[in-house]
Amino acid sequence: MVTMKATIIAVAVDLFYRKGYFATSISEIARGCGIQKASIYYHYPSKENILYHIHETTLDDLTAHLRRTLSGLSDVEGRMRAAVRSHVRFHLMRQKETFIANSELRGLTPEHYAAVVAKRDTYEGTIQEIIRDGCAQGVFAGQDAKILSYAMLTLCNSGAVWFKPGGRLSVDAIARIYEQFVIQGLKAGGDGSPGSTCEGR
Amino acid sequence: MVTMKATIIAVAVDLFYRKGYFATSISEIARGCGIQKASIYYHYPSKENILYHIHETTLDDLTAHLRRTLSGLSDVEGRMRAAVRSHVRFHLMRQKETFIANSELRGLTPEHYAAVVAKRDTYEGTIQEIIRDGCAQGVFAGQDAKILSYAMLTLCNSGAVWFKPGGRLSVDAIARIYEQFVIQGLKAGGDGSPGSTCEGR
DNA sequence: GTCTATATTTTGATAGAC
DNA sequence: GTCTATCAAAATATAGAC
Numbered sequence: 001m002v003t004m005k006a007t008i009i010a011v012a013v014d015l016f017y018r019k020g021y022f023a024t025s026i027s028e029i030a031r032g033c034g035i036q037k038a039s040i041y042y043h044y045p046s047k048e049n050i051l052y053h054i055h056e057t058t059l060d061d062l063t064a065h066l067r068r069t070l071s072g073l074s075d076v077e078g079r080m081r082a083a084v085r086s087h088v089r090f091h092l093m094r095q096k097e098t099f100i101a102n103s104e105l106r107g108l109t110p111e112h113y114a115a116v117v118a119k120r121d122t123y124e125g126t127i128q129e130i131i132r133d134g135c136a137q138g139v140f141a142g143q144d145a146k147i148l149s150y151a152m153l154t155l156c157n158s159g160a161v162w163f164k165p166g167g168r169l170s171v172d173a174i175a176r177i178y179e180q181f182v183i184q185g186l187k188a189g190g191d192g193s194p195g196s197t198c199e200g201r
Numbered sequence: 202m203v204t205m206k207a208t209i210i211a212v213a214v215d216l217f218y219r220k221g222y223f224a225t226s227i228s229e230i231a232r233g234c235g236i237q238k239a240s241i242y243y244h245y246p247s248k249e250n251i252l253y254h255i256h257e258t259t260l261d262d263l264t265a266h267l268r269r270t271l272s273g274l275s276d277v278e279g280r281m282r283a284a285v286r287s288h289v290r291f292h293l294m295r296q297k298e299t300f301i302a303n304s305e306l307r308g309l310t311p312e313h314y315a316a317v318v319a320k321r322d323t324y325e326g327t328i329q330e331i332i333r334d335g336c337a338q339g340v341f342a343g344q345d346a347k348i349l350s351y352a353m354l355t356l357c358n359s360g361a362v363w364f365k366p367g368g369r370l371s372v373d374a375i376a377r378i379y380e381q382f383v384i385q386g387l388k389a390g391g392d393g394s395p396g397s398t399c400e401g402r
Numbered sequence: 403g404t405c406t407a408t409a410t411t412t413t414g415a416t417a418g419a420c
Numbered sequence: 421g422t423c424t425a426t427c428a429a430a431a432t433a434t435a436g437a438c
Contacts, residue, residue, distance in 0.1 A: 019307060020221075020223060020307050022221060022223035022224045023223045023307065023308075103304060106220060106221050106224065107224075142378075143378060144370075144378065147360075147370070147375070147378060148378075148382075150359055150362070150363060151356055151359055151378075151379070151382055154355055154356060154358070154359035154362070155352055155355060155356045155359070157355070158351055158352055158355035158356070159348075161351070161355070162351060169345075169348070174348070177343075177344060177345065177348060177349075177352075178352065180386075181349075181352055181386040181387075182386070184385045184386045184387075184388060185381075185382040185383065185385045185386035186382075186385075187385060
């Protein structure tokens with residue numbers, strides 16, 4: 001049984017992904033659901049609240065996915081490899097939602113914006129911790145854990161921009177390519193630039 | 202002497218960057234220019250045309266910048282290093298415009314959208330050529346030039362998301378970090394995954 | 403080149419019947 | 421829980437005076 005509350009989210013996700021949040025109207029969402037626009041407001045108090053709901057559940061699921069993947073892993077390179085695979089897979093499998101979560105922050109109220117950013121910071125913190133551990137152990141050679149975490153995350157998001165389900169490459173194949181790229185990119189280079197310390201702040 | 206035509210673009214760039222294209226109104230642009238909204242239409246026929254103009258000049262300048270950087274370089278690793286630095290520097294120095302060029306494609310008419318994508322494809326083609334050359338010479342070890350080019354480009358765009366002029370890191374420092382990351386990521390890994398060929402299509 | 407005034411549409415959201 | 425009807429505000433764009 002599919003509730004109208006869930007249908008509205010599904011239709012909104014599709015429209016926000018294709019047209020963007022501001023370019024999508026409540027009427028369009030209602031049309032996609034087969035109801036009148038006034039009926040939307042029985043389920044959600046505002047258009048912004050629909051967007052916030054998408055952000056919240058996507059981020060919660062993403063965080064839970066990473067936590068589950070990392071549990072039990074202690075080797076630092078193994079943790080980073082697992083983190084990349086987890087992140088990439090989630091972004092490819094829930095392409096539309098993650099695209100929205102990454103690009104439609106500006107539609108949120110200041111309060112909701114703060115809540116979303118706080119959750120995102122927690123997620124990024126987990127990645128930065130792995131990078132710092134790796135640098136401390138000499139496995140990675142970065143100058144700045146924060147910047148490297150942004151680089152790693154943006155890189156792993158990039159598949160979601162062009163990925164087409166059922167296309168030439170499978171989700172796992174793409175995850176492996178990124179895993180290889182990130183691990184190599186983080187590792188110490190023979191011709192490393194001067195000062196390969198890892199302050200990380 | 203600064204023309205009103207140029208002022209409108211400057212104000213629009215700032216607003217599109219901060220609020221997004223659809224969330225920005227003609228009235229706001231006019232207010233930022235100190236004129237009435239009707240006066241905007243003397244200089245540009247529509248809001249979409251302002252957006253298109255930003256896309257066009259940004260892409261043209263970006264392409265010219267890369268061409269200038271690569272001219273005279275023949276060594277494949279040197280070409281890739283130069284391409285990364287060129288791309289990163291341009292994206293940091295013209296942060297607002299490149300952000301718009303990367304995220305506001307959906308506001309364009311179908312015709313303008315096609316024109317912009319065609320130009321972007323040309324730029325990406327140059328990068329893919331370097332990757333294919335590097336793979337053919339055994340300098341890089343990628344499985345797919347197209348995907349690796351997307352990875353490289355998205356990665357090099359990422360600085361523009363958080364960069365603040367006058368902040369802790371200089372433009373050149375950031376360019377060096379990305380250069381190192383990309384070169385390492387593209388190079389053959391000792392534990393490389395199976396089948397390190399480079400089909401590239 | 404910039405103005406005032408306005409036409410036309412559409413928006414997000416509410417009231418109240420059923 | 422969905423409907424019809426409607427409000428008030430704001431949007432893009434145009435006409436014509438100066």
